[in-house]
Amino acid sequence: MPRFESDICIIGGGISAALLAQKLSELKPGLDIIVVEAGKRLFDLENRMNYRRRSILYGENPWPGDFIEDQGGEGIITRTMAVGGSAMHWQGHANRLSEEDLRLRSMYGLAVDWPLSWVELEKYSCEAERRIGVSGEPSPHAEDRRTEPYPMPPMPLTYNLAQIRSWAERAEIPFYGCPQAKNTTPYDGRVQCQRCNTCTICPTGARYSPDFTFQRLLAEKKIKLHDQTLIRRLIPHDTTSNIVAATGMHGDEAVEYRARQFVVASGYAWTPHLLLLSQSSRFPNGIANSSGLVGRYMTGHLFITAQIELNTKLYPGMNEPFPLISRQFFRCAKDKPFVRHDIQIFESNAGRRPRLQSEKGEILFGDDLLNDWRAKTARGVARVRMYYDTQPSRESSLTLDPETRNRHGDPMPKIVHRLDEAAEARQAATHQHIQNIYERIAKANDTKILNVQASNYQDHPAGGCRMGDDPRESVCDSFGRTHDHPNLFLAGAPTLPTGGCTNATITFAALTLRGAEQIARTL
Amino acid sequence: MRRRAMIQSIITAIPLRGVRVWAQRASFPGEREAALKELAAAVLPASLGREKTDAVAVQFIRWVREYRAGAEMQPGYGFTRVRYKGASPAPRYLEQLDQLASGALAERDLTARRNAIAAALRAANVKDLSSIPDGNYVVSDLMSFYFSSPEANDLAYNAAIGKDQCRTLKDSEAEPAPLKGGSGAAL
Numbered sequence: 001m002p003r004f005e006s007d008i009c010i011i012g013g014g015i016s017a018a019l020l021a022q023k024l025s026e027l028k029p030g031l032d033i034i035v036v037e038a039g040k041r042l043f044d045l046e047n048r049m050n051y052r053r054r055s056i057l058y059g060e061n062p063w064p065g066d067f068i069e070d071q072g073g074e075g076i077i078t079r080t081m082a083v084g085g086s087a088m089h090w091q092g093h094a095n096r097l098s099e100e101d102l103r104l105r106s107m108y109g110l111a112v113d114w115p116l117s118w119v120e121l122e123k124y125s126c127e128a129e130r131r132i133g134v135s136g137e138p139s140p141h142a143e144d145r146r147t148e149p150y151p152m153p154p155m156p157l158t159y160n161l162a163q164i165r166s167w168a169e170r171a172e173i174p175f176y177g178c179p180q181a182k183n184t185t186p187y188d189g190r191v192q193c194q195r196c197n198t199c200t201i202c203p204t205g206a207r208y209s210p211d212f213t214f215q216r217l218l219a220e221k222k223i224k225l226h227d228q229t230l231i232r233r234l235i236p237h238d239t240t241s242n243i244v245a246a247t248g249m250h251g252d253e254a255v256e257y258r259a260r261q262f263v264v265a266s267g268y269a270w271t272p273h274l275l276l277l278s279q280s281s282r283f284p285n286g287i288a289n290s291s292g293l294v295g296r297y298m299t300g301h302l303f304i305t306a307q308i309e310l311n312t313k314l315y316p317g318m319n320e321p322f323p324l325i326s327r328q329f330f331r332c333a334k335d336k337p338f339v340r341h342d343i344q345i346f347e348s349n350a351g352r353r354p355r356l357q358s359e360k361g362e363i364l365f366g367d368d369l370l371n372d373w374r375a376k377t378a379r380g381v382a383r384v385r386m387y388y389d390t391q392p393s394r395e396s397s398l399t400l401d402p403e404t405r406n407r408h409g410d411p412m413p414k415i416v417h418r419l420d421e422a423a424e425a426r427q428a429a430t431h432q433h434i435q436n437i438y439e440r441i442a443k444a445n446d447t448k449i450l451n452v453q454a455s456n457y458q459d460h461p462a463g464g465c466r467m468g469d470d471p472r473e474s475v476c477d478s479f480g481r482t483h484d485h486p487n488l489f490l491a492g493a494p495t496l497p498t499g500g501c502t503n504a505t506i507t508f509a510a511l512t513l514r515g516a517e518q519i520a521r522t523l
Numbered sequence: 524m525r526r527r528a529m530i531q532s533i534i535t536a537i538p539l540r541g542v543r544v545w546a547q548r549a550s551f552p553g554e555r556e557a558a559l560k561e562l563a564a565a566v567l568p569a570s571l572g573r574e575k576t577d578a579v580a581v582q583f584i585r586w587v588r589e590y591r592a593g594a595e596m597q598p599g600y601g602f603t604r605v606r607y608k609g610a611s612p613a614p615r616y617l618e619q620l621d622q623l624a625s626g627a628l629a630e631r632d633l634t635a636r637r638n639a640i641a642a643a644l645r646a647a648n649v650k651d652l653s654s655i656p657d658g659n660y661v662v663s664d665l666m667s668f669y670f671s672s673p674e675a676n677d678l679a680y681n682a683a684i685g686k687d688q689c690r691t692l693k694d695s696e697a698e699p700a701p702l703k704g705g706s707g708a709a710l
Binding site: 054055056057058059060061062064065067069072077078079080155156157158159162184192193194195196197198203204313315316317318319353354355356357362363365366367369370373374377457459 | 565566567568569570586590591594595596597598600604605608637640641644645649650651652654655663666670671673675676678679680681682684685686687688689690691692695696697698699
């Protein structure tokens with residue numbers, strides 16, 4: 001069986017792994033770093049324009065081969081498994097969480113506080129934005145203060161978004177362009193955004209994806225990347241609590257990795273999954289699980305979306321993936337019922353698409369169809385989405401599903417999200433609060449709400465190995481170091497105790513970069 | 524013996540069928556190109572002009588020829604299984620074009636043609652246009668193909684939006700310019 005030895009073995013090849021490897025290689029030059037990823041490396045920027053074209057024309061996967069057929073599970077939000085992870089196809093929304101997210105217990109008596117301060121996290125958020133390359137403008141709220149400017153100027157508001165902003169601000173809610181992991185100027189060797197309108201498959205490389213970081217690290221010989229290698233077990237030392245090896249399969253061949261430090265950076269699903277799979281006689285509940293909390297407190301946030309008509313013409317297609325954002329409701333007065341959410345507004349073509357039949361049921365052809373379509377274009381539509389803060393219960397879980405197994409016989413994960421009692425109890429009030437805002441915006445403009453839809457899944461999932469100071473109530477500390485195994489760290493999304501109320505990729509990255517410094521100190 | 528002959532015929536029929544589908548896709552629409560162009564002229568905006576509707580028909584032919592059966596589909600959020608594109612629609616389209624050529628498209632008058640095509644759409648239980656051709660019916664798929672295009676979007680809005688075309692950030696703050704020649708102009 002091939003055995004590979006290194007100073008540090010990073011299991012998983014997503015955005016956390018990329019940034020961690022990059023920072024460790026800077027902090028400790030000459031460090032022997034191996035990154036092991038189950039999926040393939042998709043380092044073919046030159047083909048992305050064609051993948052994008054086929055995605056638009058045929059609905060084909062714009063990232064062909066970015067999955068493993070039998071490596072899936074119930075409740076997993078995306079099948080992506082490739083070097084770069086799900087950040088290969090993210091929209092690039094680079095929001096920050098806020099101080100409230102870290103202090104829910106002390107401020108509102110909800111869930112738990114995170115085991116680090118906002119000031120501390122903010123410093124690493126700046127670093128994450130620098131490394132990723134974020135364009136943005138500062139929030140107008142004093143509470144969102146920053147210690148560094150955004151690395152790039154903000155994405156210009158399109159004509160559509162400028163109209164929408166004027167429209168939405170009549171309801172006295174301030175909006176600004178959502179920070180984007182997209183280049184508004186050439187940055188870090190990548191080109192300026194060309195507004196291709198398909199950010200989930202950026203054909204130019206203007207939107208950051210971790211493959212760029214990995215390729216650079218490989219070119220500089222700072223890491224070794226073992227892709228298409230599935231780690232199936234972490235092996236503890238016979239007598240101590242150290243991890244001595246990670247074992248898995250490269251194709252049909254068994255492989256083993258030995259390292260001084262191990263980091264599991266496999267995201268919210270596959271990190272707790274690997275820890276639970278690694279059961280042994282000494283650790284019958286899996287690795288790092290003396291608290292029984294591996295695979296517990298799976299989190300994220302729910303959302304509600306409305307399509308609201310404007311009384312002005314818009315031109316759908318100018319830059320559909322780029323929204324406005326408001327952080328007006330990130331704060332909640334302590335003497336009011338708890339509700340926290342963002343507001344993101346996108347240009348939309350809802351109800352403005354060509355249709356085959358008129359309202360009378362007549363089939364439309366040619367210019368009749370075109371004129372029917374034109375008649376609907378006089379008034380634009382905005383898609384208004386609000387991600388709202390919910391807290392998970394202990395029963396919000398990832399478990400091993402014996403009914404679904406991969407080719408190696410390993411049970412696949414099953415995720416079932418559950419809100420805690422307080423979050424469940426205020427669901428109706430939260431929905432009403434959000435509905436009131438929709439009505440407020442529509443009323444301020446004398447326009448109408450076309451439809452409102454509540455989500456049936458948790459978006460931007462995280463959790464499953466929550467961090468904390470108390471080993472009885474958490475899996476790892478604020479650096480991601482597991483309480484049970486001194487040489488085993490966890491990175492990024494799974495360590496979040498709660499999911500906040502906006503996109504959290506920057507926070508995953510910030511926590512990872514902070515953890516990197518602690519890992520470097522141990523080497 | 525009879526059983527062996529039957530199995531042999533199935534074995535030989537499978538690759539032959541595969542070859543036939545491949546040939547139908549590669550040479551689509553074969554002798555039915557004129558019918559497809561007539562169909563395009565009947566269901567697309569006459570204001571485009573015949574040259575343009577013929578050009579859309581040719582682009583649709585390319586779309587059919589470059590269709591890849593079995594290609595991975597966009598996964599979408601929450602799908603636990605990978606999905607794959609179905610078989611090439613070329614054989615189905617050819618059958619449908621045959622029927623249309625001897626039916627609806629045999630009508631000389633445009634109104635009569637459209638009435639017959641509308642009846643065919645109803646018979647095929649087509650209710651609306653999909654965002655991309657779904658491979659079920661050649662008429663609605665040709666219409667979906669055109670009406671989901673950036674060109675049609677520009678025409679509907681009478682503006683040079685250029686949806687899904689890579690553009691610069693420059694000028695994105697300006698209202699898109701009206702199309703030259705007005706909203707009824709051929710592209």
